[in-house]
Amino acid sequence: MSAAIPSPAESAPTARRVSTRVGxxxxxxxxxxxxxxxxxxxxxxxxxxxxxxEPDFPTPDYIVEAAVAACREPRFHRYTPAGGLPELREAVAAKTLRDSGYRVEPAQVLITNGGKQAIYEAFAALLDPGDEVIVPAPYWTTYPESIRLAGGVPVEVVTDETTGYLASVEQLEAARTERTKVLLFVSPSNPTGAVYPREQVEAIGRWAVEHGLWVLTDEIYEHLVYGDARFSSMPEAVPELAERCVVVNGVAKTYAMTGWRVGWLIGPKDVVKAAANLQSHATSNVSNVAQAAALSAVTGDLExxxxxxxxxxxxxxxxxxxxxxxxxxxxxxxxxxxxxxxxxxxxxxxxxxxxxxxxxxxxxxxxxxxxxxxxxxxxxxxxxxxxxxxxxxxxxxxxxxxxxxxxxxx
Missing domain, CATH: 3.90.1150.10 (Aspartate Aminotransferase, domain 1)
Known part of the structure; x- marks a missing residue:
């Protein structure tokens, strides 16, 4: 009796079902x-x-009502520009000047599906395989994964409670190599709640400028500071850094809108254009209804x-x-x-x-x-x-x- 003939799947060399990169x-x-x-x-x-x-509060009523009205607008039933509604990009630029003193143009703003997409697209636009990113730890879980997905290599700089979880310029310099391209900077911080004082923000920004590094700064918690702490936006504190800085932000934490999935990145026009091209193939535009809600949020007061x-x-x-x-x-x-x-x-x-x-x-x-x-x-x-x-x-x-x-x- 002849042996059974193996199926093509059985005879083929063992292959990965999931790519190494995503796996x-x-x-x-x-x-x-x-x-x-x-x-x-x-x-x-x-x-x-x-x-x-995520905040345990509901999204403020006036924001929800803006979304309800947007549902009835036929123009929002169709595709809109992949980079975001023009009026929202303009409003984000105005809000950035209002809240942090950093002046940018609407063309420097890309509206994304939450802060996570902004972070990934920023790293994807900046990194080539093997480029290193200095990542102060403790860090939010998504940062190193986004870096690796973009082909980069996260290099951790560990801080602890003895310094209030703040990284010093000396620690950052010790981690810098010829492959370092980006510093990830987060203040206020997830997971520690640390807020860098302005003088330290300035010192770190000047260090980045001195060594020709890019900075990706996540400002999603800008309005949630307490006591004597004050938020400082690095490109505002160090204006000469602006051409090598990407700011990530969104409505999720400030306005109790985690489920609405609207974030943005702000940066030099060539970087924003590259990230927008990526987004045009990945997701197209962010939900128009969510963008209308975000527009109401960022143009409203902070009560x-x-x-x-x-x-x-x-x-x-x-x-x-x-x-x-x-x-x-x-x-x-x-x-x-x-x-x-x-x-x-x-x-x-x-x-x-x-x-x-x-x-x-x-x-x-x-x-x-x-x-x-x-x-x-x-x-x-x-x-x-x-x-x-x-x-x-x-x-x-x-x-x-x-x-x-x-x-x-x-």
Missing amino acids: AISESATLAVDAKAKALRAAGRPVVGFGAG AVAAMREAFDRRRRTIVRMLNEIDGVTCPEPEGAFYAYPSVRGLLGREIRGRRPATSMELAGLLLEEAEVAVVPGEAFGTEGYLRLSYALGDDDLVEGVSRMQKLLG
Whole structure:
């Protein structure tokens, strides 16, 4: 009896089903934690979620009404320019001057599907294979993945709570090589809430100019600063950097519009044109209804933003106080955004409910299982031994969640 003839698929050499480039990307840890918390709550478990980086407030009514009106406009039922509605690009330029003192032209603005697309397209427009990007850590999970997708190499500069999670010029210089092309700069920071003082922003910007580096600065949390901290836009603080600087921003955090998916990048016209060409093939225009909502947001006043900031400030002080009451936890006071980033290295190796977590990832798992509290481990942000907790949730839920942590870790 003759042997069965193998199928072409069986006889072909083993091949990757997913490309190496995309297969190397990890899932967003913050979204994964949030999804798990929501699934557990749907199953009836009273999980308190500190994972998601989004305001718990609804989008202001006047913005929603602008979207409703846009739905009825026939011109928004069709394709519009891939780079964004002209009136929104103009409004973003005006808003940038109003809020940060940085003067740009509408042609320097590209409207994107959220800040994530702006970040990826900026790196894709700037990087060739092997170009290095200096990335201060802790960093938001998407940054290194966007760099790698664009062919670049992220080079981490690790900071910690002893310096308020601020990178110095000396640290950045130590990381610079002949392959360095871009510095990623984020202030206020996700995940730490760190805000760079203006003099340090200026010093870092001048260092970048001196060495001919590009800077990609993420300003998504510009309006969420507290106490004596002040936001400084690097291209405004260091005007000579403007021709080698890309600014990323959006409406998500300031106006409680994470689900609307509208962001933008601002930069030199040739870079913006290149990124717009990429976007024309990747997604075409951002949803016109969402763009109309964003137009209402950026041209309106900041009254709703001020009310949200007041609530975040109150929660910020509460969460820092309560976390620092736990033996083995050290939590510096964040000056911006809506995250606390405590060191939990003093808890690692300690017996907790019969277990001894050796990493912050193991500790996060223990908190979810034993206290029904969802947090994101520091490994997701490039620094093991920490946890990120978003305080963009209701006051009662915040107190309940940290109280559970206190009881478990006490």
